[in-house]
Amino acid sequence: MKFVDEFRDPIAARHLIQKIRATAQQPWVLMEVCGGQTHSLLRHGIDSELAGTVELIHGPGCPVCVTGIRVIDRAQELAFRPNVILASFGDMLRVPGTGGSLLSAKSRGARVLTVYSPEDAVQYAARNPAQQIVFFAVGFETTAPATALAVLHAQKLGLSNFSLLAAHVRVLPAMELLMASPDNRVQAFLAAGHVCSITGWHQYQDFADRFGVPVVVTGFEPVDLLQGILECVTQLESGRAEVKNCYGRSVAETGNVVAQAIVDRVYEIDDRDWRGFGTITNGGYRLRQEFHEFDAERRFFADRHASQTVADARRVYLQNGDQSGTAASPPFSQPFASAEQRCKAGEVLSGRLKPCDCPEYGTNCTPDAPLGSPMVSSEGACAAYFRYRGLSVIRGIQ
Amino acid sequence: MMDPVPSWARTCPVPIDEQSERISLAHGEGARLSRRLIAERILPRFASPDATHFQDAATVTTVGCRLAICTDSHTVSPMFFPGGDLGSLAVFGTVNDLAVAGSHPRWLTLSLIIEEGLPISVLERILDSVSEAARQCRVRIVAGDTKVVPRGAADGLYLNTSGVGELIDPVPPGPCAIRVGDQILVSGPVGQHGIAVLSVREGYFFDSAPLSDSGSVIEQVVALRDSVGPHIRAMRDATRGGVSAVLHEWATECQQSFVLSESAVPLTEAVRGACELLGLDPLYVASEGMIVVAVDPEYASEAVCALRSVKGCEQAAVIGEVTTRGICPVSIRRVLGTPQPLDEPSGAPLPRIC
């Protein structure tokens, strides 16, 4: 495939690794912001290849890991309502909320539809007028145009049975929060390439100046990643802190202005809860007033105080019995709240704690039975570590 | 379940209208209707000297050989997918299980669990497909059963097939015989069935849904047996969980590890593109017409040649080898060439955006 295979060239990758090793005079600490980058780094073993040369901290850029628990609970509650179908990206299905994951909710009768694109959910709503389709809109700036477009399309089609549970997050405020924290260890950032495809890289100029930290816009293929790492190391060694675009084929300085306009038409910037981080100022998007009719929170939770959600749902459920007529089992299994406290996701995602230093890691928390969200998706920092550890032992044996 | 249109109807090529004759509970109650359903719609399709009366038990004649027996229940949503349907899948699935065990598949039984309301024309189409697939594999359907369950208790139609095959020497000893150095082969491009089903079920690709590889692996097994028979350790069809699931299972049984090479794994362009787009790893995606083979290293290239002579297996290849047991049962060399762990598949592959 064009624009993929060229950037997976093993020989180019080898050369870059040698060059990085030759350039780095001390072990620099870099953070790759995006979960997709984490995924690729681990899939190809780049982090272990560079062990001792650079340390890569897996950043908070996995929407699956940072989506707030309250909104996950709401999604789950909606999925149990009669006539509601919750449409979600596959990524969110395994993430634990207060009462387990959407996947486990599904097995208990919740109606969850996995879609690849928000547009698919709009089409589904158009075909099924008797059902309320709620799209669980998670993701960073990259994903916001797709969900914004879905709202505009639903509006154009006059769909009264489509709404959005908006949980989009913005990446720059989180990076600022990390840099401002007193125990920050990050010395340079690999900025998330596809976020920048939308936002452009000019937004990092001020950030890089203010914190004196190199920000290198980086793609996702092994060669892209190595190039980004090399640029970070080169800057750090020469004492520079600049914004550099190493992903020119997909990122322009000002980003995609057409896409920005679409996002801006539908969303406005808002504070948002980040799992493990708390509320981040300007850390997300919410629907603009003209689109409130598509806001699932308003449509379904208008009368409700936020903190009552789960308890209410359980009570309503127990009163009404199971709508589907199958065996009655409560939709919310053992409350999970203590797990949320035991999980050290915030410290892990900000690079202050290595996953393997978390007391739950590998014992009470494994990819098959995750305690916290970083253990869930393959790009979650803890899940990633879990796999890597296995390998290092293998190497020992060989 | 949630769509007003039942899942089986969405991709069904048979025209269905309100007037279509449908299965009712009475069809399953053992009275006249059910006798007629069997006599008129089912039996004629499976005319065989052993099954003229479809008695409760069939009798078959063998000439004193060892037998392989297996059973498998089949459900696929949607019932019709590009390159196949539930009917042929139910035959190939069981036939393939028999074949990779080292046997020559001979007889099948067929159980139908029908949801009330299924149009009879759809049932007939599936039955035609069962009979055509059985003819292709030269197996006979010798006994059967029909049950009708109330609407909502099943998704259209479930099939169970049990099969009996005659073992033919040399019978592969199985995964316990796998040794360090053995080569791992696949007989063709991986993941085609899973991608075909996923793309129509979820409507991912409108224009050119890739075809499933659903088919019999008998010829592949025969070609291997004839060329390198005594040197085959184990064979398996890579269905649910794909190649990764097979190797993880073998790793547990033989207590060795497997190291694959990503660049050697044959893929069709369609599966490659779909997997990139949906964020899936083809090694976790199901096939229904290709096998994974562990073979003595000295005979690996001969085995590849033998496989490549079979139609549809031109891309057969060695994709990895067996190494001494490490912590990580299956790993894979990707771009950088250092082995990275290949996890055990957990649940069905979910498309991801991140």
Add this chain to the structure above:
Amino acid sequence: MCLGVPGQVVEWIDRDPLFGRALIEFGGIRRECPMACVPEAEAGDYVLVHAGIAITRIDEQQARQTLKDLASIAADQDDHETSQESER
């Protein structure tokens, strides 16, 4: 976050500025994708698709530049190695 895959525009299906769609090819498969974010893309161009929509047009010239930079790094590296070897 943000799995993005490059695909080639086969043909436009609908040129609506907001709800326009085009057929995009990824390896051996095709899918219709909303094109609102890349109105300038033409048949033959490559676009980056995320969550089912085209989010940006891929700049071929930039891609070539990147590959050229890589080649020069590789050449440097080779020189470096040969010089090290000749020193030995």
